[in-house]
Amino acid sequence: MKGxxxxxxxxxxxxxxxxxxxxxxxxxxxxxRNHIKQVKSFEWGTDVSIENLNQGFTxxxxxxxxxxxxxxxxxxxxxxxxxxxxxxxxxxxxxxxDFVPSPEP
Amino acid sequence: MKGxxxxxxxxxxxxxxxxxxxxxxxxxxxxxRNHIKQVKSFEWGTDVSIENLNQGFTxxxxxxxxxxxxxxxxxxxxxxxxxxxxxxxxxxxxxxxDFVPSPEP
Numbered sequence: 001m002k003g004x005x006x007x008x009x010x011x012x013x014x015x016x017x018x019x020x021x022x023x024x025x026x027x028x029x030x031x032x033r034n035h036i037k038q039v040k041s042f043e044w045g046t047d048v049s050i051e052n053l054n055q056g057f058t059x060x061x062x063x064x065x066x067x068x069x070x071x072x073x074x075x076x077x078x079x080x081x082x083x084x085x086x087x088x089x090x091x092x093x094x095x096x097x098d099f100v101p102s103p104e105p
Numbered sequence: 106m107k108g109x110x111x112x113x114x115x116x117x118x119x120x121x122x123x124x125x126x127x128x129x130x131x132x133x134x135x136x137x138r139n140h141i142k143q144v145k146s147f148e149w150g151t152d153v154s155i156e157n158l159n160q161g162f163t164x165x166x167x168x169x170x171x172x173x174x175x176x177x178x179x180x181x182x183x184x185x186x187x188x189x190x191x192x193x194x195x196x197x198x199x200x201x202x203d204f205v206p207s208p209e210p
Contacts, residue, residue, distance in 0.1 A: 005153070008113065008165065010202060027210040045204030048110070048173065051180060053201030060113065060204040068153065075156060095200070096158030097115060099150030099165040105132040 005065040007074075010057040010095040017090045022059075025087055029061060035079045038070035039063055056093070071098060110170040112179075115162040115200040122195045127164075130192055134166060140184045143175035144168055161198070176203060 013022055026044060033039040044061045047054050065071040074080055088094070118127055131149060138144040149166045152159050170176040179185055193199070 006150075006165075006167070007154070009158075010115075010200065023210070030208070030210040041208070043206035043208055044210075045111075045206050047202050048205060049112070049201055049203040050177060051201045053114075053199060055200045057200065057202055060111075060202055062111070062206065072155060094158060095115065095160050095162065096154055096156045097152050097162055097165055098154040099152060101148035101150050101167065103135070103146070103148055105128070105135040105149075 004100060005068055005071045005098060006101055007063040007065065007071055007096070007098045009061040009063075011059040011061070011087075012056050012092045012094070013058065013090055014092045021090065025090065026059075028083055028086065032063075032074075032079060032083060036074050036077045038065055038073045038077075040065055040070075057095070068100075109205060110173055110176045110203060111206055112168045112170065112176060112201070112203045114166040114168075116164040116166070116192075117161050117197045117199070118163065118195055119197045126195065130195065131164075133188055133191065137168075137179075137184060137188060141179050141182045143170055143178045143182075145170055145175075162200070173205075 029044070030042055033042045041064045044059065047058050047060065063074070065074060134149070135147055138147045146169045149164065152163050152165065170179060
């Protein structure tokens with residue numbers, strides 16, 4: 001079963017942040033699933049869009065949770081908070097948005 | 106199997122666009138899967154985030170495809186292009202971004 005809450009983060013790194021630094025951050029981001037039991041799944045990728053609507057964002061991260069309560073526990077978890085203090089200074093811009101996906105209009 | 110290409114659209118509607126207009130647009134968006142065979146799945150939802158990072162975006166749409174070629178066929182499909190001409194004038198801002206999700210850093 002897929003997660004019923006999706007947590008999407010779009011990121012654009014600051015100029016000067018190195019490829020190695022970005023790779024380390026992605027590794028640490030993925031590693032949160034090993035420390036925060038509420039994480040159902042974690043996926044990420046770089047932009048491959050062709051519509052010129054990415055607004056400069058280059059990285060996409062999608063974490064899923066079973067419930068909104070699990071999402072909230074993740075947000076408040078010390079390891080997530082600590083990771084945020086590592087990630088945020090490297091970002092030129094960021095969007096974080098959550099939704100409960102429905103196939104029905 | 107989940108789609109191997111995810112196409113995410115974040116939207117913020119202009120002030121003055123009515124709830125009924127938004128509902129019709131979401132219905133038409135979802136209906137694309139019935140006209141464009143490359144669509145594997147379509148899901149949407151409204152923002153329920155708690156981190157104050159949504160940058161004003163309120164609606165999330167996620168369409169999946171089996172391949173990048175299927176994604177490109179969708180983008181170019183006349184029904185998608187036509188829907189875009191309906192949707193875009195109603196938006197204050199929009200992001201469209203695609204990625205090939207990987208669980209590994």
